[in-house]
Amino acid sequence: MDKLNLYIFTEDVTPIITFTIDNNSFVFLAKFASIFDIDLRTNHEIVPIIINDIRKKELLKMLQEASNYYGKRILKIYSLLSDIEDDKKFSFAVTSDEFEEELIDNIQIQLKFMNMDLEGIELIDAIENYIKLKDEIDTKFLSKYNMIHYDGSKTVKIGEQDKKKRVCRFCGKSIVKGKSFNSIAHVIPESLGNKKIFCHDECDQCNGGLIKTLEDSLGSYLEVFKTTWHVKGKRGVPKIKSKDGNLEIISLKNNPLLENNEEIKNILSQIRSRPEVLILQRNSDGSKIDPFNIKYQSTNKINPQDIYRAFCKMAIEIVPAELLNKLEFTNRFIHKDVKLTKLPKIAMTIHPELFLKHPEISLYYLKQNDENLPKIVIEIEIWTYAFVCIVPTSENEITDYLSEEKYKKYFDTFYFYKGHKWNFEDFSLDELRDFNMNIHFNQEDTSLENEKHTPS
Numbered sequence: 001m002d003k004l005n006l007y008i009f010t011e012d013v014t015p016i017i018t019f020t021i022d023n024n025s026f027v028f029l030a031k032f033a034s035i036f037d038i039d040l041r042t043n044h045e046i047v048p049i050i051i052n053d054i055r056k057k058e059l060l061k062m063l064q065e066a067s068n069y070y071g072k073r074i075l076k077i078y079s080l081l082s083d084i085e086d087d088k089k090f091s092f093a094v095t096s097d098e099f100e101e102e103l104i105d106n107i108q109i110q111l112k113f114m115n116m117d118l119e120g121i122e123l124i125d126a127i128e129n130y131i132k133l134k135d136e137i138d139t140k141f142l143s144k145y146n147m148i149h150y151d152g153s154k155t156v157k158i159g160e161q162d163k164k165k166r167v168c169r170f171c172g173k174s175i176v177k178g179k180s181f182n183s184i185a186h187v188i189p190e191s192l193g194n195k196k197i198f199c200h201d202e203c204d205q206c207n208g209g210l211i212k213t214l215e216d217s218l219g220s221y222l223e224v225f226k227t228t229w230h231v232k233g234k235r236g237v238p239k240i241k242s243k244d245g246n247l248e249i250i251s252l253k254n255n256p257l258l259e260n261n262e263e264i265k266n267i268l269s270q271i272r273s274r275p276e277v278l279i280l281q282r283n284s285d286g287s288k289i290d291p292f293n294i295k296y297q298s299t300n301k302i303n304p305q306d307i308y309r310a311f312c313k314m315a316i317e318i319v320p321a322e323l324l325n326k327l328e329f330t331n332r333f334i335h336k337d338v339k340l341t342k343l344p345k346i347a348m349t350i351h352p353e354l355f356l357k358h359p360e361i362s363l364y365y366l367k368q369n370d371e372n373l374p375k376i377v378i379e380i381e382i383w384t385y386a387f388v389c390i391v392p393t394s395e396n397e398i399t400d401y402l403s404e405e406k407y408k409k410y411f412d413t414f415y416f417y418k419g420h421k422w423n424f425e426d427f428s429l430d431e432l433r434d435f436n437m438n439i440h441f442n443q444e445d446t447s448l449e450n451e452k453h454t455p456s
């Protein structure tokens with residue numbers, strides 16, 4: 001019997017609902033399309049659609065009616081579409097054909113980049129690069145590493161669901177041993193925008209003690225990035241307080257004062273990314289310093305090695321339980337039970353073309369021992385920044401990747417990072433110190449670097 005397929009494309013999934021061809025299904029599908037102002041008789045293209053509240057209401061009403069006839073599968077469409085955020089795009093197609101896997105993939109990729117507000121040449125470039133890279137990752141990289149990736153598209157709670165059975169991944173203790181598990185631990189700190197990625201296996205005592213200290217250093221470190229991207233924390237957008245007090249933050253969002261400000265217009269025309277705030281720095285005589293090279297001096301002191309530890313603690317939180325034993329050394333490192341004076345560098349980059357609303361985290365672990373590659377690597381992407389860090393699983397591993405040659409070999413394996421300018425920063429210093437950073441905004445080459453400090 002002839003069938004009609006309704007494909008609903010979102011950037012993550014593409015469910016298919018199959019209808020038997022009859023008058024009822026024609027009427028239903030035509031009505032469904034008309035909610036999005038599409039005429040099925042004339043439209044044969046797959047066009048991106050933005051859903052909104054009014055359409056959602058209309059959709060619910062119509063789908064409820066249709067569910068009397070078609071049953072639960074109709075409600076599935078509703079629940080999928082109502083989960084799509086208001087400003088996100090989705091698409092659908094009605095066809096008697098079956099679409100190839102590859103076509104579906106391509107539509108999903110297209111939606112993903114459209115949801116990042118790319119269009120025209122930028123969109124085409126982004127899609128082409130993405131597909132090329134994906135092929136390379138599939139064939140070369142993933143033969144060496146397993147990958148775990150959480151992007152915040154849905155809530156994940158890693159670890160033991162049952163409180164009574166939980167064992168803290170950091171102190172190894174459970175409720176019977178006097179620990180409590182009342183608050184849920186954020187894998188990436190909440191202050192950095194994480195609302196979706198959690199770990200059950202972390203006791204309140206570790207969460208509020210050692211882990212908090214580490215996250216405080218990371219938070220202070222990232223404070224300047226946070227303001228640049230106008231990210232709202234619990235208490236609104238943080239102000240940048242540079243030690244010499246000379247940073248001026250200008251909100252670019254709905255700011256009528258900017259319309260006739262030639263200076264700011266001129267600066268913005270030279271920045272490829274679209275920050276929501278601009279940071280200007282003034283000399284003591286009031287003249288502005290080069291807006292593309294900002295020197296930031298934190299008012300909070302930062303322990304660089306704690307920042308390294310903070311990245312490692314995220315690895316412990318998301319690693320599959322069966323691999324936890326491989327991270328015993330890492331855990332000792334986090335607890336400061338092993339003294340390390342020199343750590344492998346952390347790779348950092350800015351991808352201004354890609355702004356993430358929710359932070360993402362990836363963990364890569366070797367499939368088979370390979371003496372030229374670290375066993376575990378963690379990557380954290382926040383807003384428009386990415387950090388890649390070797391998770392030390394032994395003292396030898398640390399010594400190994402202090403060698404520039406070996407480090408380069410490892411980093412080159414992660415070839416999907418090519419095409420970005422990376423900085424390799426030293427977070428070895430294990431004491432509280434003032435923190436200065438140079439940020440370079442530039443059309444061709446946006447980068448950041450910690451001001452060099454020699455351990456004193």
Ligand SMILES: [Zn+2]
Pocket residue numbers: 168169170171172173179202203204205206207
């Ligand atoms: Zn604990």
